Amino acid sequence: MRVVFRMFSKSLCSFGVMKILIVEDEPDLAASIGAYLSDEHYRCEFAADYATALEKIDLYAYDCILLDLMLPGGSGLKLLEELRAQQKQDGVIIISAKDAIEDKVAGLQTGADDYLAKPFHLPELAARVHSLIRRKQFGTTNVIEQNELKIDLLAKTVTVEDREVVLTKKEYDLLLLFVSNRNKVISKSAIAEQLSGDMADMFDSYDFIYAHVKNLKRKLQEAGYGNYLKTLYGTGYKWVI
Amino acid sequence: MSKLQNRSLKRFVQYAALVLGCSIPVYYFILSQLWQYELNEHNIVLTAKAVREDSFLIIGAVTGLTVLFFGLLLAGLVLLNRRLGRKLWTPFYDSLSRIRTFDLQQHKQIRFADTDIDEFAELNTNLDKLIGSAISAYTQQKEFADNASHELQTPLAIVQSKLDLLLQSRPLTQEQYDLIEDAHKALTRVGRINKNLLLLARIDNNRYGEATSIALTTLLQTTLEDFEPFLKERQMAVGAKLDEPVTVQGNRELVTILVHNLLSNAIRHSAAGAAIFVQLSPGLLEFRNAGRVPLHTGRLFQRFGTVSSETPGTGLGLALVKQVADRYGWTVAYHFENGQHIFSLRF
Numbered sequence: 184m185r186v187v188f189r190m191f192s193k194s195l196c197s198f199g200v201m202k203i204l205i206v207e208d209e210p211d212l213a214a215s216i217g218a219y220l221s222d223e224h225y226r227c228e229f230a231a232d233y234a235t236a237l238e239k240i241d242l243y244a245y246d247c248i249l250l251d252l253m254l255p256g257g258s259g260l261k262l263l264e265e266l267r268a269q270q271k272q273d274g275v276i277i278i279s280a281k282d283a284i285e286d287k288v289a290g291l292q293t294g295a296d297d298y299l300a301k302p303f304h305l306p307e308l309a310a311r312v313h314s315l316i317r318r319k320q321f322g323t324t325n326v327i328e329q330n331e332l333k334i335d336l337l338a339k340t341v342t343v344e345d346r347e348v349v350l351t352k353k354e355y356d357l358l359l360l361f362v363s364n365r366n367k368v369i370s371k372s373a374i375a376e377q378l379s380g381d382m383a384d385m386f387d388s389y390d391f392i393y394a395h396v397k398n399l400k401r402k403l404q405e406a407g408y409g410n411y412l413k414t415l416y417g418t419g420y421k422w423v424i
Numbered sequence: 425m426s427k428l429q430n431r432s433l434k435r436f437v438q439y440a441a442l443v444l445g446c447s448i449p450v451y452y453f454i455l456s457q458l459w460q461y462e463l464n465e466h467n468i469v470l471t472a473k474a475v476r477e478d479s480f481l482i483i484g485a486v487t488g489l490t491v492l493f494f495g496l497l498l499a500g501l502v503l504l505n506r507r508l509g510r511k512l513w514t515p516f517y518d519s520l521s522r523i524r525t526f527d528l529q530q531h532k533q534i535r536f537a538d539t540d541i542d543e544f545a546e547l548n549t550n551l552d553k554l555i556g557s558a559i560s561a562y563t564q565q566k567e568f569a570d571n572a573s574h575e576l577q578t579p580l581a582i583v584q585s586k587l588d589l590l591l592q593s594r595p596l597t598q599e600q601y602d603l604i605e606d607a608h609k610a611l612t613r614v615g616r617i618n619k620n621l622l623l624l625a626r627i628d629n630n631r632y633g634e635a636t637s638i639a640l641t642t643l644l645q646t647t648l649e650d651f652e653p654f655l656k657e658r659q660m661a662v663g664a665k666l667d668e669p670v671t672v673q674g675n676r677e678l679v680t681i682l683v684h685n686l687l688s689n690a691i692r693h694s695a696a697g698a699a700i701f702v703q704l705s706p707g708l709l710e711f712r713n714a715g716r717v718p719l720h721t722g723r724l725f726q727r728f729g730t731v732s733s734e735t736p737g738t739g740l741g742l743a744l745v746k747q748v749a750d751r752y753g754w755t756v757a758y759h760f761e762n763g764q765h766i767f768s769l770r771f
Contacts, residue, residue, distance in 0.1 A: 218589055301581035
C-alpha cells in the first residue's frame with residue numbers, strides 16, 4: 184500500500200524543501216509520520232516494501248530516509264548497505280521495533296545516522312529528522328536562527344541578540360525539541376520521554392518537566408526573546424512562530 | 425533383559441538351596457557319629473535315662489548347628505543383597521544424578537546410559553519424553569514471550585503516533601486534551617512493560633552472551649551521576665560507600681540494568697527528602713532506604729509480583745534484577761532492619 188502525501192504546493196519553490204522517504208510497511212504508521220512531518224519544509228514519499236524502496240533510492244536523492252528494518256521482500260539493513268555501496272549520502276534514521284544494543288550497533292555500523300526504537304513520539308522523531316538534516320546540510324556552520332534567537336548546534340550555545348543564554352543540558356534539549364516541532368502541540372508525556380531518556384521508565388511523575396520548561400522560558404525572556412513558547416490546555420506546549 | 429525382582433530373588437533362592445543342600449550331609453554325618461558313639465559307650469542297652477540324654481544331646485547339637493547355618497545364611501544374604509543391590513541399582517542412581525543436574529534454563533536434553541533392566545529402561549524412556557516435552561514447552565513459551573512483545577511494538581507505535589497527531593487537531597477542548605494525555609500516559613506504561621518483557625525474554629533466550637570484567641565501582645559512580653538530576657528533583661541525598669576496585673564478570677548491559685533497577689527502586693520507594701545508602705564491598709552490594717513496614721517478601725522478585733495501585737511501576741524491575749543475578753549465580757535478597765529496606769546482592 185502506497186500513500187503519497189501532497190499537502191503543500193505553494194512553498195515548494197521557496198528555499199530547500201527537504202525530501203523525506205518513509206520506508207515502512209505499516210501503512211498506518213507511515214501515514215501518521217507523513218502527516219506529522221509534512222509541512223512547508225518537508226515533503227514525504229513512501230515505500231512500503233523492499234523493492235519500491237530500492238527503486239526510489241536508485242532514482243532519487245533524499246535528505247532523510249526513515250528506514251524500518253523488517254520489510255516485505257528484504258531487510259532494511261540490506262537496503263542501507265546498498266545505499267552506502269552506491270556512495271549516496273542520504274541521511275538515514277532507522278525506526279525499528281528491535282531495540283537491543285546489538286541491533287543499534289549493527290544499524291549504525293552499516294551506515295545509519297541515527298536509530299529510534301518503536302514506539303516513539305512523533306515530536307521526538309521530528310527532532311531527530313530536523314537535526315539530521317541540519318547536520319547533513321550545514322556541515323561546519325550549523326546555526327539555527329529564529330528572529331533574534333541563534334542556536335549553534337555544534338558549539339551547543341544559545342544566543343539572543345548576541346548575548347549568550349546559559350542553559351542546562353536539559354533546557355537545551357528542550358529548546359531543540361520545541362524549535363524542531365514549531366507550531367505543533369507537544370504533550371507532557373512526549374517531553375518526559377525526551378528529557379529522561381532511559382530513565383523514563385523509572386519515574387512516574389511528570390512534575391519535573393514543569394521546572395525545566397519554566398526555567399527555559401524565564402531564561403529566554405530575560406535575554407529579551409519573545410514569548411514564543413505557549414502553554415496549552417494546562418500541560419501541553421507549543422512553539423508558535 | 426530380566427525383571428529387577430526376579431534377578432535378586434533368583435540369587436537368593438540359589439544361595440539358600442546351596443546352604444540347605446550342604447547342611448544335609450553335615451547333619452547326617454554328625455548325627456550318625458553321635459549315635460555310634462552313644463551305642464559303643466552304653467553297650468547298646470539303652471536305658472530310659474540314656475534315651476533322654478540322647479535326645480537332649482541331639483536337640484542341642486541340632487539347635488547349635490541350625491543357629492550356625494542360620495547365621496551363615498543371614499550373613500551371606502546381607503552381603504549378597506548389598507553387593508547385588510549396588511550393582512542392580514547403579515543405572516537408577518546414575519539416572520537420578522543426571523536428573524539432579526538438569527536445568528530447564530539451559531534446555532539441554534539429558535542422555536541416559538543404556539540399561540538391560542526393563543523397569544529402568546522404561547523409566548529412562550519416560551523421563552526422556554517428559555524432559556523433552558518440558559524443554560519444548562519452555563522454549564515455545566519463551567519464543568512466544570519474545571515474539572509477542574516484539575509484535576506489540578508496531579501497533580503501540582501506531583497508537584502513539586495517532587495520539588500525537590490527534591493532539592494537533594483544532595479546536596481541541598480541555599476535556600479532549602486531558603483524555604488524550606491520559607491515553608498517552610497509559611500507553612507509555614504499556615510500552616515500558618513491553619520493553620521489560622522483551623528484556624526478560626531476551627535474557628531467557630540467552631541473547632546476552634558476552635561476559636566481560638566490569639568495574640562495579642565505576643559503574644555505580646556513573647549510575648549515581650545519571651540519577652543526580654532526579655535525586656535533586658526530589659531533594660534526596662545518597663550516601664555511598666564504595667570500596668575499590670570491585671569487579672564482576674558479566675554482560676555490561678545486564679549488570680547496568682541490575683544496578684539501575686536496584687537504585688531506582690530505592691529512589692522510587694523513598695519519600696522526597698529522604699536518604700539512600702549504597703554500599704559496595706568485595707562480594708556484596710547493598711542498597712538501603714528508610715521504610716516503615718517490611719515488604720511482603722513472598723512475591724517480591726516475581727514478575728508482576730509487586731504490582732499494586734500504590735506502586736505504578738512496571739512490576740518487572742525486581743524480576744529483572746533476579747533474572748540477571750540468577751544468570752550469573754549471584755543471590756539477591758531483601759530484608760528489613762532498623763526501619764530500613766535492605767536489598768543486597770552477593771556475587
